[in-house]
Amino acid sequence: MTNTRSPNNESACHLFACCREAKKAYSMVGLPNLPVMGNNVQDWFFDCLNALHNELIAKFVIICWGIWCSRNECVWQGASFDLSLMLRHSLLFLENWSAANTSPIVNQGPRSVVRWEKPQRGRLKMNTDAAINQTKGITGFGWLLRDHDGHFLGAKNLRGQGIYGPKEAEAIGMREALSWLKDTCLGEVDVETDSQLVFKAISGHDFTSAFGLIICDIKELASQINDVDFCFAKRSANRAAHTVAREAVYESDCGEWFDTPPIFLRDCILDDLMN
Incomplete structure (x- = not known):
């Protein structure tokens, strides 16, 4: 060509x-x-x-x-x-x-409520999420990292122009989070998502699609970080990450925070610790 x-x-x-x-x-x-x-x-x-x-x-x-x-x-x-x-x-x-062009299958079953849980002692936990604003044509990506006591270590959010499909947005957010985590040189991390499609794709075989290519990137990044485990959590257990991602969509500035959480996130972190 x-x-x-x-x-x-x-x-x-x-x-x-x-x-x-x-x-x-x-x-x-x-x-x-x-x-x-x-x-x-x-x-x-x-x-x-x-x-x-x-x-x-x-x-x-x-x-x-x-x-x-x-x-x-x-x-x-x-x-x-x-x-x-x-x-x-x-x-x-x-x-x-x-x-x-495919009729969606709607699951009408009840969704159990699960709270955020601390990782095992000596491990860290990183929650990731994405938020989509159809009106503005913006997708926000966010993640935060906590230790085994639930203490805040760091967080970041990004804004992307354009609308992605839900599973692609979740996967891109996780890929960006892993890239950030790799730069911190930290390891022994549980990476948690509320997207069952992303979690199952990571656990399954590689496949050739746009979504599959992002999943391949996730696996490659995870292989470069010491001891990464992927976990699925209900949305109620991932509220903190969603809060970070949503801030990227509805506020004018994105940010990166270490040691001290931003004001908009403090109540959510405290609520996770109390429950």
């Missing part, structure tokens, strides 16, 4: 079928080697559709779309091709489209 403003420098067959980066993209989402016969890209495209089954057809089509969009950005905007970014955007679009 070339970074040129002349559309004639690259044939459609090379762009989709022969380009090294395109082949790498197909492989990274689990597609088999796609045969290239002749120079007719239309014949190649429909041969690939006939050779693939349902799930892989959707991934194949969306990656072709992503390649085409990236190629246009290279040609007309002078942008550099970023394979990882193209995969994330394309697979996230596919996930959102699939979710919009």
Whole structure:
């Protein structure tokens, strides 16, 4: 894939079928080697559709779309091709489209109330969460770290422009929290989330989707930190992290705090300790 403003420098067959980066993209989402016969890209495209089954057809089509969009950005905007970014955007679009065209399953069962619990002696606990403001088009990410006595050690929040799906937002928040934790050089940490989808994904096998790529980042970061355990907690046990994330959405400034918690968080931490 070339970074040129002349559309004639690259044939459609090379762009989709022969380009090294395109082949790498197909492989990274689990597609088999796609045969290239002749120079007719239309014949190649429909041969690939006939050779693939349902799930892989959707991934194949969306990656072709992503390649085409990236190629246009290279040609007309002078942008550099970023394979990882193209995969994330394309697979996230596919996930959102699939979710919009699938009837959700609503669980009407009661939700048990669970309070925040201190980690075992000698360990730390980091709670992470995300908050989404649909009206402003903003997503907030927040986390805080406490010791085995429940004492506050640190917290941080970030603001991201744009709306993410709930599981992607939760996963991005955890990834950012782990990156921050790695920089502190601390270890022996229980990382707690109220997203069951994120927790199960971390405990399961890698899979090729935008969400799956974020989960891979989480696993990689965790492997670089001494003794990280992941835990699932009910939302009622994760109120402090949600408070930090929500502050990033509704207040003008984000922040980072060590040793002394910010004013907006103090009552929540005290409530966790008392219960």
